[in-house]
Amino acid sequence: MTHKRVTMSTAAKYLAVLRFSMTMARYERAELYGRVAFFVVILGVFSSLWRVVAEAGMPLAAEPRTLVWYLAITEWILLSAPPIYIEIQEAIRRGDVVYRLGRPVSYALSEFASGLGLLLARAPVLGVTAFVCASIFTRWLPPYRALLLLVPFGLAAAALITALYLVMGLLAFWLQDVSPVFWVWQKLLFVLGGLMLPLEIYPDFVRRVAAFTPFPVVLAEPASFVLRSHVEAPVLLLHLGVWSCLIALTACWMFRRAALGLSVNGG
Amino acid sequence: MFRFIRALTTMNLKANLALRGAFALQVLFMVLNNFTFFVFWWALMRRVPVLNGWRLEDVELLFGIVAAAFGLTVGLAGGVRHLGRFIDEGQLDTLLTQPKTVLVHALGLRSQPSGFGDLLSGVVLIGWSGRLSWHTLPLVAAAVGASALVLIASGIVFFSLAFWLGRVETVARQLWEMLITFSLYPEPLFGGAVRLVLFTLLPAGFVGYVPVHLVRAPSWAEGVALAAAAGAYLTVAIVTFDRGLGRYSSGSRFTTFG
Numbered sequence A: 001m002t003h004k005r006v007t008m009s010t011a012a013k014y015l016a017v018l019r020f021s022m023t024m025a026r027y028e029r030a031e032l033y034g035r036v037a038f039f040v041v042i043l044g045v046f047s048s049l050w051r052v053v054a055e056a057g058m059p060l061a062a063e064p065r066t067l068v069w070y071l072a073i074t075e076w077i078l079l080s081a082p083p084i085y086i087e088i089q090e091a092i093r094r095g096d097v098v099y100r101l102g103r104p105v106s107y108a109l110s111e112f113a114s115g116l117g118l119l120l121a122r123a124p125v126l127g128v129t130a131f132v133c134a135s136i137f138t139r140w141l142p143p144y145r146a147l148l149l150l151v152p153f154g155l156a157a158a159a160l161i162t163a164l165y166l167v168m169g170l171l172a173f174w175l176q177d178v179s180p181v182f183w184v185w186q187k188l189l190f191v192l193g194g195l196m197l198p199l200e201i202y203p204d205f206v207r208r209v210a211a212f213t214p215f216p217v218v219l220a221e222p223a224s225f226v227l228r229s230h231v232e233a234p235v236l237l238l239h240l241g242v243w244s245c246l247i248a249l250t251a252c253w254m255f256r257r258a259a260l261g262l263s264v265n266g267g
Numbered sequence B: 001m002f003r004f005i006r007a008l009t010t011m012n013l014k015a016n017l018a019l020r021g022a023f024a025l026q027v028l029f030m031v032l033n034n035f036t037f038f039v040f041w042w043a044l045m046r047r048v049p050v051l052n053g054w055r056l057e058d059v060e061l062l063f064g065i066v067a068a069a070f071g072l073t074v075g076l077a078g079g080v081r082h083l084g085r086f087i088d089e090g091q092l093d094t095l096l097t098q099p100k101t102v103l104v105h106a107l108g109l110r111s112q113p114s115g116f117g118d119l120l121s122g123v124v125l126i127g128w129s130g131r132l133s134w135h136t137l138p139l140v141a142a143a144v145g146a147s148a149l150v151l152i153a154s155g156i157v158f159f160s161l162a163f164w165l166g167r168v169e170t171v172a173r174q175l176w177e178m179l180i181t182f183s184l185y186p187e188p189l190f191g192g193a194v195r196l197v198l199f200t201l202l203p204a205g206f207v208g209y210v211p212v213h214l215v216r217a218p219s220w221a222e223g224v225a226l227a228a229a230a231g232a233y234l235t236v237a238i239v240t241f242d243r244g245l246g247r248y249s250s251g252s253r254f255t256t257f258g
Helices: A002-027 A030-055 A064-080 A085-094 A097-101 A107-138 A144-170 A179-192 A204-210 A220-226 A233-265 B002-018 B020-047 B056-076 B078-088 B102-107 B114-128 B137-160 B169-183 B192-198 B204-216 B220-245
Strands: none
Touching: A002 A107, A030 A064, A030 A107, A030 B169, A064 A107, A064 A144, A064 A220, A085 A097, A085 A144, A097 A107, A097 A233, A107 A144, A107 A233, A144 A179, A144 A220, A144 A233, A179 A204, A179 B020, A220 A233, B002 B020, B002 B056, B002 B102, B020 B056, B020 B114, B056 B078, B056 B114, B056 B137, B056 B169, B056 B204, B078 B102, B078 B137, B078 B169, B102 B137, B102 B220, B137 B169, B137 B204, B137 B220, B169 B204, B192 B204, B204 B220
């Protein structure tokens, strides 16, 4: 009973962080509107591109309209995930992290909860933008079953990207500036994640390498719901579960090492 | 004026090169960044070799010219992307007391080392397009220069909106990024009203498409049109900034620029 109460109060603390972050995001909308504008432009450009590709009459792995929806989904997932590594890196560089370590909440978990709050504030707005723009540009809607599956899997994928940002941010304990890590990560996500093109369009070796990374799990696999008639939701669920565990373990291990280092050597 | 610009450029270069490791890393990662983005075009045009008359070489030329122009802009006039904040936060105070043109000084304040990575990848892509030779070098350089001038002029106009509207950093940055985004995709993708916008309010046509036309099929008419457009946009930018400067209110800041 006591253990249950403690667990509940721990969850309540992170839930409070999440709700606070969501409330803050509602008041600071400039960045969100910027993301929406970028989203509309990029979908407009790509719907024109796929139309021209279709006019060229050359075979691609999928129809142009499904490729616009594919991009709408990958961008929705990516733009919904807040880049929390920047805030973590700055806190570590300024030294603010030292007084936050003493609080009765885990620094890493509270940053993740805060990131999830931002994600939950952004995802609905960006999701509506994706849906409206993609349906206007293509004049087509994917099967309802695919759309229904996309919402939970897309949110889970965006949460996993947020967790990856957390790991990246924690690297600042050792590297101070994690921008080069982000740049490499961004490029890998672009190609191995299939951000703009489904992986089927890339050469064989790219697909083989991608299978050993979390990148397709967070972008290409959820977005592929609109490309295929048969949806392999259990497989994606398994992949998301495996990678979530691996990333959570990595984040825990890194944070413990960093906190131990700070306790022994000072901030 | 030209001596001042030269001195500012030299100072920026020296400042960037002072941290050689960081400079090299930023250049390298920007080159990687641009080539990774280009993987999209290689993958697509392996399957679709011609898009409304545009081949891979043409896309390489377009991407190369825009990347090189963007590199020149942020490498030599990096302050353009910070003008909105300078204006809104009253950071122009220090420049107003100096005997040199405020706009030129403000533009030269924030040189980005990554711009040299853009410039380098741009030159490589132009080279791959097969349009770079000793014979075409002056034309390519003129096209890149004109494209950079239009980019700088557009940036000055977008970020100078802060003189009238206050905190417009996000909006101005979005306009600037939209201009670059549209410039990077082949011209035949856009028609109708969008095309009109791309040759007026958001001059992607003069940043990418017209310079590409000029290099692909050189003609006096196209050259004069591009030079006139660059001159016109620059004039509008200078007039806008000067008008805005008349409305500028001090931030009463005590600070130094370096």
